[in-house]
């Protein structure tokens with residue numbers, strides 16, 4: 256589903272990613288590594304927010320360089336800070352905003368918004384000002400605004416960094432239930448326990464790749 260072929264990313268005078276070749280088919284993929292090791296850049300390459308300097312990234316059979324708009328429709332991206340993603344005054348309006356280019360009737364939009372908010376425990380907050388939600392609720396809202404578009408792949412960049420333990424658990428449970436392929440960049444190692452595959456990045460290279468236990472072990476040794 257997601258293919259990297261000898262991908263290099265150079266930003267300014269820095270090699271941010273070097274020689275990444277990967278084929279990601281697993282449903283739950285985690286990415287860990289030190290600050291600045293290139294995790295976010297790797298995540299952003301998957302939905303065409305970043306482009307390789309050389310090499311290719313192919314997602315659902317499409318080269319991200321040639322089909323960025325199409326790939327962004329199929330690949331949802333959740334940022335660390337939900338405030339960066341919330342654009343409308345109320346919860347329901349924010350989710351509806353995601354659907355603005357779908358050509359749906361007002362009734363269809365309202366129906367889809369209602370469904371996604373109910374599924375994620377925000378139905379009672381539909382008319383609340385979005386910016387007055389708690390951090391955890393904002394993260395859920397940002398997720399609803401992405402999921403309402405029914406992406407085939409979901410990328411999450413440090414989704415639990417700003418959340419307390421309870422809300423982190425909510426996100427972890429939600430992750431377990433989502434039907435789509437999910438790639439999660441995180442420093443929250445517990446989140447990855449049930450994942451199918453974990454990549455460890457170090458200075459722009461993949462230095463470990465495997466089941467969570469062995470990859471995280473490698474990462475801990477790297478950091479010690």
Ligand SMILES: Nc1ncnc2c1ncn2[C@@H]1O[C@H](COP(=O)(O)OP(=O)(O)OP(=O)(O)O)[C@@H](O)[C@H]1O
Pocket residue numbers: 266267269271288289290291292293294295296297
């Ligand atoms: N536009 C840019 N121009 C120059 N350097 C950049 C740019 N964007 C990112 N970098 C550098 O690329 C490196 C990798 O950044 P990236 O955000 O991918 O790392 P990360 O592993 O996600 O880090 P963190 O855990 O701190 O979020 C960093 O050293 C960063 O300073």
